[in-house]
Amino acid sequence: MTIDPSRLQQAVANAYSQYSTLAGGENASYIPYLASVPSQLSALAIVTVDGEVFSQGDADFRFALESISKVCSLALALEDVGPSEVQDKIGADPTGLPFNSVIALELHNGKPLSPLVNAGAMSTVSLVNASDRENRWARILDIQQKLAGAPIALSDEVNHSEQTTNFHNRAIAWLLYSAGAMYCDPMEACDVYTRQCSTLFNTVELATMGATFAAGGINPRTKKQVLAASNTPFILAEMTMEGMYGSSGDWAYTVGLPGKSGVGGGILAVVPGVMGIAAFSPPLDPTGNSVRGQKMVASVAQELGYNLY
Numbered sequence: 001m002t003i004d005p006s007r008l009q010q011a012v013a014n015a016y017s018q019y020s021t022l023a024g025g026e027n028a029s030y031i032p033y034l035a036s037v038p039s040q041l042s043a044l045a046i047v048t049v050d051g052e053v054f055s056q057g058d059a060d061f062r063f064a065l066e067s068i069s070k071v072c073s074l075a076l077a078l079e080d081v082g083p084s085e086v087q088d089k090i091g092a093d094p095t096g097l098p099f100n101s102v103i104a105l106e107l108h109n110g111k112p113l114s115p116l117v118n119a120g121a122m123s124t125v126s127l128v129n130a131s132d133r134e135n136r137w138a139r140i141l142d143i144q145q146k147l148a149g150a151p152i153a154l155s156d157e158v159n160h161s162e163q164t165t166n167f168h169n170r171a172i173a174w175l176l177y178s179a180g181a182m183y184c185d186p187m188e189a190c191d192v193y194t195r196q197c198s199t200l201f202n203t204v205e206l207a208t209m210g211a212t213f214a215a216g217g218i219n220p221r222t223k224k225q226v227l228a229a230s231n232t233p234f235i236l237a238e239m240t241m242e243g244m245y246g247s248s249g250d251w252a253y254t255v256g257l258p259g260k261s262g263v264g265g266g267i268l269a270v271v272p273g274v275m276g277i278a279a280f281s282p283p284l285d286p287t288g289n290s291v292r293g294q295k296m297v298a299s300v301a302q303e304l305g306y307n308l309y
């Protein structure tokens with residue numbers, strides 16, 4: 001790759017200095033743990049397809065992966081059952097409704113439409129090949145680690161906080177089951193989904209995941225092939241359609257890159273063939289996307305001239 005490293009470092013530094021202390025937004029509070037994370041934390045990182053790393057701020061701080069984990073389980077389901085079955089059983093369209101909407105299911109005969117909303121993510125978890133609950137969890141944790149290129153652990157604190165408050169998701173899991181869109185025990189899918197949301201990543205590990213998608217499934221730091229190159233376009237298409245929830249269209253319009261957010265404050269964007277860009281800062285906008293994270297990622301993409309459209 002021929003991008004001057006000092007240009008990359010400068011773009012990261014500029015975005016961080018401009019937006020890392022931006023006011024606005026609030027930590028997610030429906031998961032008690034997330035409300036307790038210090039709101040002033042901010043980090044930005046890029047990892048190139050050559051494995052170069054550029055970062056600023058609290059890039060070592062580990063935060064809950066939350067909805068960004070939906071991309072990892074999608075990757076595994078694509079490997080296991082293939083893109084046609086994922087499209088047929090889950091879908092590849094935006095719901096036009098919040099990430100935990102029950103109405104979205106009701107409007108589409110129980111088909112979740114996207115693996116990146118809560119319903120579709122639980123259905124995706126249930127599609128993964130597994131002999132039992134612990135094997136399902138082990139396989140999902142394994143792909144998270146391979147994508148991060150680092151040992152990734154479940155946070156017992158986050159998991160406990162989520163498992164004791166996830167009644168809405170349990171209801172969605174049963175609705176999926178009653179509509180024939182759940183492919184294992186619904187409470188197993190909800191449990192494993194909740195665990196996958198409760199692992200901790202730092203911003204460099206998150207950017208490494210993005211770089212792996214950018215590099216056709218090869219993790220540029222470990223040099224290992226994590227998923228088939230032919231599956232990465234399906235992941236990026238799903239991210240484009242629903243990765244930023246109700247802001248996905250505005251994100252495509254203004255930033256022009258596949259993105260994925262989580263209520264832990266993380267954001268991931270992918271420049272195919274070039275790099276992963278990741279940001280973290282807990283305060284969220286009403287859609288559930290990090291206020292500072294969106295600005296920092298957009299700034300880097302704009303300064304470097306990356307917009308797919």
Ligand code: DON
Pocket residue numbers: 065066067068099100118162169194197261262263264287288289
């Ligand atoms: O299931 C939930 O509601 C959370 N564990 C994850 C939601 C989430 O991250 C939505 N993203 N912006």
